[in-house]
Amino acid sequence: MAVTIKDIAKKAGVSITTVSRALNGYPDVSEETREKIKKIAEELNYTPNSIARGLVTNKTQTIGMIVSELIKPGVYHPFFLEVLAGIKAGLKKDRYDLILFTVDPESQDATSYEKLCNDRKVEGAIVEGLRLSDPYIEEIKGTQIPTVLIDIPILTDKVGYVSSDNVQAAFEATSYLIKLGHKNIGFINGHKDAAVSFERLEGYKKALEKNDIPYREEYVIFADFTQEGGYNAFKTLIFEHPEITAIFHASDLMAMGSYRAAKDLGMRIPEDISLVGFDDIELASLITPALTTIRQDTFKMGYTAAKHLLAIIRGEKPQHIVIPHKLVVRDSARKL
Amino acid sequence: MAVTIKDIAKKAGVSITTVSRALNGYPDVSEETREKIKKIAEELNYTPNSIARGLVTNKTQTIGMIVSELIKPGVYHPFFLEVLAGIKAGLKKDRYDLILFTVDPESQDATSYEKLCNDRKVEGAIVEGLRLSDPYIEEIKGTQIPTVLIDIPILTDKVGYVSSDNVQAAFEATSYLIKLGHKNIGFINGHKDAAVSFERLEGYKKALEKNDIPYREEYVIFADFTQEGGYNAFKTLIFEHPEITAIFHASDLMAMGSYRAAKDLGMRIPEDISLVGFDDIELASLITPALTTIRQDTFKMGYTAAKHLLAIIRGEKPQHIVIPHKLVVRDSARKL
DNA sequence: AAAGTCATCCAAAACGTTTCGGATAAAATC
DNA sequence: GATTTTATCCGAAACGTTTTGGATGACTTT
Numbered sequence: 001m002a003v004t005i006k007d008i009a010k011k012a013g014v015s016i017t018t019v020s021r022a023l024n025g026y027p028d029v030s031e032e033t034r035e036k037i038k039k040i041a042e043e044l045n046y047t048p049n050s051i052a053r054g055l056v057t058n059k060t061q062t063i064g065m066i067v068s069e070l071i072k073p074g075v076y077h078p079f080f081l082e083v084l085a086g087i088k089a090g091l092k093k094d095r096y097d098l099i100l101f102t103v104d105p106e107s108q109d110a111t112s113y114e115k116l117c118n119d120r121k122v123e124g125a126i127v128e129g130l131r132l133s134d135p136y137i138e139e140i141k142g143t144q145i146p147t148v149l150i151d152i153p154i155l156t157d158k159v160g161y162v163s164s165d166n167v168q169a170a171f172e173a174t175s176y177l178i179k180l181g182h183k184n185i186g187f188i189n190g191h192k193d194a195a196v197s198f199e200r201l202e203g204y205k206k207a208l209e210k211n212d213i214p215y216r217e218e219y220v221i222f223a224d225f226t227q228e229g230g231y232n233a234f235k236t237l238i239f240e241h242p243e244i245t246a247i248f249h250a251s252d253l254m255a256m257g258s259y260r261a262a263k264d265l266g267m268r269i270p271e272d273i274s275l276v277g278f279d280d281i282e283l284a285s286l287i288t289p290a291l292t293t294i295r296q297d298t299f300k301m302g303y304t305a306a307k308h309l310l311a312i313i314r315g316e317k318p319q320h321i322v323i324p325h326k327l328v329v330r331d332s333a334r335k336l
Numbered sequence: 337m338a339v340t341i342k343d344i345a346k347k348a349g350v351s352i353t354t355v356s357r358a359l360n361g362y363p364d365v366s367e368e369t370r371e372k373i374k375k376i377a378e379e380l381n382y383t384p385n386s387i388a389r390g391l392v393t394n395k396t397q398t399i400g401m402i403v404s405e406l407i408k409p410g411v412y413h414p415f416f417l418e419v420l421a422g423i424k425a426g427l428k429k430d431r432y433d434l435i436l437f438t439v440d441p442e443s444q445d446a447t448s449y450e451k452l453c454n455d456r457k458v459e460g461a462i463v464e465g466l467r468l469s470d471p472y473i474e475e476i477k478g479t480q481i482p483t484v485l486i487d488i489p490i491l492t493d494k495v496g497y498v499s500s501d502n503v504q505a506a507f508e509a510t511s512y513l514i515k516l517g518h519k520n521i522g523f524i525n526g527h528k529d530a531a532v533s534f535e536r537l538e539g540y541k542k543a544l545e546k547n548d549i550p551y552r553e554e555y556v557i558f559a560d561f562t563q564e565g566g567y568n569a570f571k572t573l574i575f576e577h578p579e580i581t582a583i584f585h586a587s588d589l590m591a592m593g594s595y596r597a598a599k600d601l602g603m604r605i606p607e608d609i610s611l612v613g614f615d616d617i618e619l620a621s622l623i624t625p626a627l628t629t630i631r632q633d634t635f636k637m638g639y640t641a642a643k644h645l646l647a648i649i650r651g652e653k654p655q656h657i658v659i660p661h662k663l664v665v666r667d668s669a670r671k672l
Numbered sequence: 673a674a675a676g677t678c679a680t681c682c683a684a685a686a687c688g689t690t691t692c693g694g695a696t697a698a699a700a701t702c
Numbered sequence: 703g704a705t706t707t708t709a710t711c712c713g714a715a716a717c718g719t720t721t722t723g724g725a726t727g728a729c730t731t732t
Contacts, residue, residue, distance in 0.1 A: 002454070004718055015682045020720060028680060047454050051390045052718030055687045060387065062435070070421040081417055085406040088438050097456060099398070099435045102424050118338070118383050120433060227622070256622050263624065283619055286563070286592050288599070340688055351712045356690060364710060388688030391717045 003044045011040050023048070054121065062097045063309060064122035066113075066136075068129045070102045079279065079298035080128070083150060086302020087126060094310055096123075103136070113139040124309045126150065126302075131193040146312040148305045153195050153320065160318030162305045164325045166196045169294045170203025172327050173248050173276050176292075178211045181336030182246035182274060185213075188233040188258065190225045190250040197222065200250050200278070219244065223254055230257025238265065238273075245336060246274035252281045252293055255332075259287065274333035290330035297323050339380045347380070348373050359384070390457065398433045399645060400458035402449075402472075404465045406438045415615065415634035416464070419486060422638020423462060430646055432459075439472070449475040460645045462486065462638075467529040482648040484641045489531055489656065496654030498641045500661045502532045505630045506539025508663050509584050509612050512628075514547045517672030518582035518610060521549075524569040524594065526561040526586040533558065536586050536614070555580065559590055566593025574601065574609070581672060582610035588617045588629055591668075595623065610669035626666035633659050 005023075009016040014033060022029045022037040029037075054060045065087060067080065091098060099120055113136045117125055124146035130136055132152075140147055141154055149161040177185050187204050190197040201220065208215050221237060223229030230249060234257060237244055249255040255277035259269065267273050269289055277284060277293035284291040301323045312318050341359075345352040350369060358365045358373040365373075390396045401423060403416065427434060435456055449472045453461055460482035466472055468488075476483055477490055485497040513521050523540050526533040537556065544551050557573060559565030566585060570593060573580055585591040591613035595605065603609050605625055613620060616631035637659045648654050 002718095006718075016719085017682055017684095017721085018680085021681090024720085030680060033680085047451055049391075049457070049718050050455060051387055051396065051457055052687090053720075054387045055385075055391050055689090055718080056720045058687075070417065070424065081406065084436075085438070088406065088436070097435055097437070099433055100420075100424070101433070102421070115383055119386060121385070121387055260622070283622065286596070286619065287623060338688095342688075352689085353691080353712055353714095354710085357711090360690085366710060369710085385688050388717090389690075391688080391719090392690045394717075 002049070003046050004049070005046075007044060008037060008040050008046060011044070012037050058121075060121045060123060061095060062099050062120070062122050063091065063306075064099050064101055064117055064120065064125040066101045066103060066116070066125055066127045066130075068103050068131070068134065079281065079296070082298040083128060083302035083305075086299040086304075087306045088302075089299075090303040090306025091310075096306075096310070114143060114145065117145050124148070124313045126305050126309055127152065132195060133193050146309060148309040148312065148318075150301060150305055151194070151196055155318060155320055158312065158318060160308055160312060160320060162301050162308065162321040162323060163196070164294075164296050164301075165322050166199035167203040167206065169278070169296075169325045169327075170200035170248070170250075171207045172203075173278065173294055174204045174207035175211070176327060176329070177246045177248060177274060177276060177333060178207060178213065180246070180274065180333060183213055184241070184244045184246070185219065186237045186241065186244045186247040187220045188230055188237070188247055188249045188254050189220055189222050190254075192222055194225070197250060204248060223250075223257075225251045225253060227253045227257040227260070230254025231261045232257070234258040234261035235265070238267070244273070246276070246333060248276045248278075250278050252277035252279040252284050252291060255291055255293070256283060256287070270332050270334035274336075276333055280328055284328075285330065289332050291332045292330045293328055295326045295328045297325070338385070339382050340385070341382075343380060344373060344376050344382060347376050396457045396459060397431060398435050398456070398458050399427065399642075400435050400437055400453055400456065400461040402437045402439060402452070402461055402463045402466075404439050404467070404470065415617065415632070418634040419464060419638035419641075422635040422640075423642045424638075425635075426639040426642025427646070432642075432646070450479060450481065453481050460484070460649050462641050462645055463488065468531060469529050482645060484645040484648065484654075486637060486641055487530075487532055491654060491656055494648065494654060496644055496648060496656060498637050498644065498657040498659055499532070500630075500632050500637075501658050502535035503539040503542065505614070505632075505661045505663075506536035506584070506586075507543045508539075509614065509630055510540045510543035511547070512663060512665070513582045513584060513610060513612060513669060514543060514549065516582070516610065516669060519549055520577070520580045520582070521555065522573045522577065522580045522583040523556045524566055524573070524583055524585045524590050525556055525558050526590075528558055530561070533586060540584060559586075559593075561587045561589060563589045563593040563596070566590030567597045568593070570594040570597035571601070574603070580609070582612070582669060584612045584614075586614050588613035588615040588620050588627060591627055591629070592619060592623070606668050606670035610672075612669055616664055620664075621666065625668050627668045628666045629664055631662045631664045633661070 005016050005019045009019045018029055019037055022034045088098060099122060101116055126148050128150040130152060140159055144158050147159040151163045153161055189201055205215050221233040223233040247258060255275050258275055262269055262273055269275055277291045280293045280295035284293050304321050304323060308321055341352050341355045345355045354365055355373055358370045424434060435458060437452055462484050464486040466488060476495055477492060480494055483495040487499045489497055525537055541551050557569040559569040583594060591611050594611055598605055598609055605611055613627045613629035616629045620627040620629050640657055640659060644657055
């Protein structure tokens with residue numbers, strides 16, 4: 001059907017070896033024949049069969065992206081899209097393609113991480129959105145497949161990761177509230193199945209400590225990153241600790257829940273309660289009052305993850321790469 | 337390196353033919369040897385080399401997803417993620433994998449649609465987010481590659497499409513405003529490079545007509561689906577036609593722009609102006625007042641697109657498949 | 673003139689499967 | 703007992719590349 005190297009060889013009156021070498025830029029073919037071959041290939045509208053090539057070279061020019069629970073009612077990956085765009089951009093120059101795997105932990109037909117990658121012969125994988133309890137995590141710790149994780153700290157001789165400096169970011173957010181005069185600061189955290197939750201908690205604690213504010217465990221609620229979770233956590237926090245004047249959230253989505261809860265309770269933001277989020281999703285700037293939050297450069301996270309993965313594939317040493325964040329001050333927190 | 341069919345053959349003392357046929361469920365191998373082979377394959381942790389298989393069968397079990405301008409500052413695909421999740425779900429049973437292509441129209445290295453697909457040997461493709469002026473559109477009209485488009489009406493013997501009934505949806509949204517007593521209804525439409533814009537305009541006109549309200553061209557502004565576009569369009573509309581009491585938007589994002597513009601102008605929603613959107617993005621229910629809008633079942637669109645594509649690959653006839661929508665009434669439009 | 677160098681080319685093997693067209697022996701049929 | 707059928711197996715070709723290890727002849731060097 002499709003035109004092959006053989007057709008070109010016949011038409012050009014040379015061997016298929018020569019065609020292959022001509023097209024791939026090897027030096028041992030004269031400019032004259034190279035030009036001829038190229039011209040014929042062009043005419044015949046030849047495209048190399050990547051499958052055949054892959055079979056012999058054992059390279060596929062594909063990397064896998066593995067993401068868990070792409071969408072789940074109520075939960076969604078606020079910045080999956082940007083990370084994805086970043087990855088695509090990072091892969092572009094090296095002409096790698098991306099094959100997308102979604103895994104859901106509850107699924108029966110759960111294939112192992114290695115099997116998933118080997119089946120499709122991806123040369124490496126980028127992993128995002130796995131819970132710490134996911135069985136893949138353990139597997140990845142021992143894998144020989146080049147892997148880059150996003151927001152999951154694992155570092156071996158084949159796997160690296162990129163993330164924001166969550167400790168520092170949470171530290172800054174909390175410090176900001178403290179600087180505004182708040183002393184009773186709640187923290188609506190993510191679930192305990194995410195590494196970032198612990199890091200952000202650490203940053204929160206650090207900020208309190210540095211300002212001689214005692215850490216109170218009751219002020220911290222582990223929600224689940226969702227809006228609904230934020231909604232409930234807010235109410236609990238406010239009912240049980242009405243002295244709280246500010247709340248830091250481990251995600252903007254949860255902050256949105258707090259907005260709703262505050263409205264239900266007749267509380268005004270920021271007059272009655274100051275809120276700070278984390279992520280800077282699109283929503284954050286659109287809602288009223290606009291949400292003060294930590295912006296993560298998610299495009300860059302994806303881009304960097306891709307670049308780093310290619311480096312690992314080339315044999316470089318995996319690292320932990322930190323992507324800069326930024327506190328974006330808007331209108332949801334006020335001076336006390 | 338990896339264990340092959342040959343290793344199994346040797347260990348089982350049979351030919352590679354028999355191993356292949358045993359593993360693939362052919363009838364001409366005794367249950368006894370089949371079991372033995374299966375056991376050995378299991379022991380050796382054999383995974384078939386999909387590349388080698390692909391080379392001989394000329395099937396890759398992959399379909400491509402082609403999306404343009406995945407993210408662009410300010411523009412984003414509000415429901416790309418859900419469509420994607422739907423596609424993944426639709427592909428799951430048939431064990432097809434998804435390879436993601438992003439194209440940007442301005443790019444120099446623009447390969448043709450056919451080349452893109454052929455390079456990777458995808459068996460079919462789902463296309464989303466192309467502008468009508470994109471050169472791919474013309475190419476797709478003539479392609480022999482099984483293709484399903486989302487929201488782009490092209491129907492040939494190899495390409496079908498899925499979409500909402502945009503005419504009807506716009507008709508319903510506009511009729512709803514009319515029923516509330518509005519007569520001077522503006523329409524902030526998308527750009528002219530999208531088929532849905534014309535369909536929604538048609539629905540808008542139909543509703544006016546049916547209710548004997550004259551169509552006024554000045555009431556319609558073609559924005560670009562973005563928030564910024566909505567913001568500007570709202571101001572223009574309100575300045576030039578202060579008699580307008582309601583505005584229908586071709587996207588929620590543009591409605592968000594109107595929210596902002598209204599706020600800037602000191603207008604209250606819905607007291608001073610009634611707004612209706614289109615899409616029902618997450619934001620719509622979170623914002624205050626919650627936005628009345630048309631919900632598209634985007635997950636289902638993706639799911640249906642995938643299923644239909646598989647059908648086309650199997651040889652079935654391409655169709656136009658309509659996905660049901662729904663008017664979601666919230667708080668952004670009031671009775672006059 | 674012999675030996676070495678260089679530029680240019682090619683035959684054949686290899687990658688790991690699937691599949692076509694038998695081969696073999698046992699069982700069934702006449 | 704000869705023939706046909708059936709169940710079970712296998713050798714070899716094929717898919718479209720890349721790559722190895724030369725081969726060939728012309729040109730240089732001694």
